[in-house]
Amino acid sequence: MPNGNPPSSPLTDSFLPDFCGTRMVFVVVIAAELLAVTLCLARLPAAENPWLGLALYSLFIQWCALGCTAVLCLSRARLNRLNDKSAAGLAYLLCLLTCYLISEITWLIFQRWLGFTGIFSSTHGMFLAQSMGISAITTALGLRYFYVQHQLRLRIRSEGEARYQALQSRIRPHFLFNCMNTIASLIRRDPRKAEQAVEDLADLFRAALEDGRQYCTLREEVDLCKRYLNIEQQRLGNRLAVSWDIAALPDDLTLPALCLQPLVENAIHHGIENLPTGGTITIRGERRTLYASIIVENPLPANGSAPASGHRLAQDNIRQRLASLHDLSDPLKVSAEHGRYRVTLTIPYDHEDTDSRR
Incomplete structure (x- = not known):
C-alpha cells in the first residue's frame, strides 16, 4: 500500500x-x-x-x-x-x-x-x-x-473518516510534545546528540504526516517506531533496550498509521522511565487465520501498579480509531501480570483484501 x-x-x-x-x-x-x-x-x-x-x-x-x-x-x-x-x-x-x-x-x-x-x-x-x-x-x-x-x-464512511482524522490529530501534538521534551533534555548535556535527535524527529514527522494518510504498511510503521526509539535512546542510553520479534507478521500487512508508535511511547514514558535501571521493551507479532496481532510489553515499576491516565489516553484514542475503521469488538487488549504491562493490538488481515488497499 x-x-x-x-x-x-x-x-x-x-x-x-x-x-x-x-x-x-x-x-x-x-x-x-x-x-x-x-x-x-x-x-x-x-x-x-x-x-x-x-x-x-x-x-x-x-x-x-x-x-x-x-x-x-x-x-x-x-x-x-x-x-x-x-x-x-x-x-x-x-x-x-x-x-x-x-x-x-x-x-x-x-x-x-x-x-x-x-x-x-x-x-x-x-x-x-x-x-x-x-x-x-x-x-x-x-x-x-x-x-x-x-x-x-x-455517509457513515465519511463520518468515520472525519472522526478518524480528529482522533489522529490528537495524537500528533502529544507525540511532538514528548519528542521536544526529549530533545530539550539533550541540548545542554550533549548538543551533538540533540542535533541528531532533531534530524530524526524531522524525518519521523515527514513520514508520519505524508499525504495525511490513514493506512501504512507494517514496514513503514516499524521504521517510524525505530526512528522514535533512536531519539529516546539518545536520552536514556543503556537504560532502554528493545527486542523485536515480528517475523511472524505478513509482509503485506497494512495498519492504521500511528497506531504502534504511541504504544511504544507509552511503554517508555510510563514504564522504562520509572525504573532506575531501565528495562527492555518487547515488540512481537502473531499471525492468526483472519487477524494479525502486535504485542508491546514493558516492565512495571517495583510496586507493580500499571499507570492509568497516560496509558488510557493513547489507548482509548487508538481503540476508537480502530473501531471506526474495522468491525472489531475489542481491537486493543491490556493486561498487567508478572511484573509486565502488555498491550495487544489486533488488526484484521485478509490476504485477498490487501489488493483493494494498494
Missing part, C-alpha cells in the same frame, strides 16, 4: 452491488420467493390448487429474477463506469427487457406448446401487462433500495 490511502470499495464506484457474488444471488432468490408467496396469497380465495399456483409463481418469478441478476452481472463493468443516474437507467431497462423476453418464452412454452393455462391470464396481452407491470414496480423498488443503502454507507 504505497500511497497509504484507505481501502477502496465497490461502494465508491457504483451504487449497484456485485450481482456476480453468491451472497447477492442468494438474496435475490429469497426476495423472489417472498414475492411469489405474496402473489399466491393474494389469489388464494379464487385458487383451485394453491400449491400448484405457488410452484408456477415461484418458477416464473425465479426465472425473471435470476435472469435479471445474470444480465446485471454480465453488464457490471459497463455499469460501474457510468454515473448513478445513467447506471440506474440502464440497469432498469436491462431488467425490463430481460423480464419481457422471459415472459414471452414462458407464454410460448406453457400456453402454445403445453396448452397449460394455470396462473396465466386468458390473453397474451393481459399476461404481458401483468408481468411487466409487476417487474417495473419491483425493479424500481430494488434499485431505489440499493441507492439509499449506498448513500447511507457513504
Whole structure:
C-alpha cells in the first residue's frame, strides 16, 4: 500500500452491488420467493390448487429474477463506469427487457406448446401487462433500495473518516510534545546528540504526516517506531533496550498509521522511565487465520501498579480509531501480570483484501 490511502470499495464506484457474488444471488432468490408467496396469497380465495399456483409463481418469478441478476452481472463493468443516474437507467431497462423476453418464452412454452393455462391470464396481452407491470414496480423498488443503502454507507464512511482524522490529530501534538521534551533534555548535556535527535524527529514527522494518510504498511510503521526509539535512546542510553520479534507478521500487512508508535511511547514514558535501571521493551507479532496481532510489553515499576491516565489516553484514542475503521469488538487488549504491562493490538488481515488497499 504505497500511497497509504484507505481501502477502496465497490461502494465508491457504483451504487449497484456485485450481482456476480453468491451472497447477492442468494438474496435475490429469497426476495423472489417472498414475492411469489405474496402473489399466491393474494389469489388464494379464487385458487383451485394453491400449491400448484405457488410452484408456477415461484418458477416464473425465479426465472425473471435470476435472469435479471445474470444480465446485471454480465453488464457490471459497463455499469460501474457510468454515473448513478445513467447506471440506474440502464440497469432498469436491462431488467425490463430481460423480464419481457422471459415472459414471452414462458407464454410460448406453457400456453402454445403445453396448452397449460394455470396462473396465466386468458390473453397474451393481459399476461404481458401483468408481468411487466409487476417487474417495473419491483425493479424500481430494488434499485431505489440499493441507492439509499449506498448513500447511507457513504455517509457513515465519511463520518468515520472525519472522526478518524480528529482522533489522529490528537495524537500528533502529544507525540511532538514528548519528542521536544526529549530533545530539550539533550541540548545542554550533549548538543551533538540533540542535533541528531532533531534530524530524526524531522524525518519521523515527514513520514508520519505524508499525504495525511490513514493506512501504512507494517514496514513503514516499524521504521517510524525505530526512528522514535533512536531519539529516546539518545536520552536514556543503556537504560532502554528493545527486542523485536515480528517475523511472524505478513509482509503485506497494512495498519492504521500511528497506531504502534504511541504504544511504544507509552511503554517508555510510563514504564522504562520509572525504573532506575531501565528495562527492555518487547515488540512481537502473531499471525492468526483472519487477524494479525502486535504485542508491546514493558516492565512495571517495583510496586507493580500499571499507570492509568497516560496509558488510557493513547489507548482509548487508538481503540476508537480502530473501531471506526474495522468491525472489531475489542481491537486493543491490556493486561498487567508478572511484573509486565502488555498491550495487544489486533488488526484484521485478509490476504485477498490487501489488493483493494494498494
